[in-house]
Amino acid sequence: MNTVKQENITLTGCVDCLMIVANDDASGMDAETEATVRAGINDWAIEGYVLVPGDDEDHFSRARCEVCGTHLAGARHEIVAIPR
Numbered sequence: 001m002n003t004v005k006q007e008n009i010t011l012t013g014c015v016d017c018l019m020i021v022a023n024d025d026a027s028g029m030d031a032e033t034e035a036t037v038r039a040g041i042n043d044w045a046i047e048g049y050v051l052v053p054g055d056d057e058d059h060f061s062r063a064r065c066e067v068c069g070t071h072l073a074g075a076r077h078e079i080v081a082i083p084r
């Protein structure tokens, strides 16, 4: 990844990732899911990004979650990666 010039990146994230990004709320998921989500968020942190909720508009998709990597079909939300 090019770390010289960093700009906001708009990601497509699953609802589990949104819950933790927005509210640090893992109450709706099992421990394994929470660990996967937190690992995904940490990967972005290592790259120098903080994740924040994007526009509050969801859509149903089978697209890969760009935070935790899940392929489970479900709601996808906008999550924005902001360089620190």
Ligand SMILES: [Zn+2]
Pocket: 013, 014, 015, 016, 017, 037, 065, 066, 067, 068, 069, 070
């Ligand atoms: Zn996710």
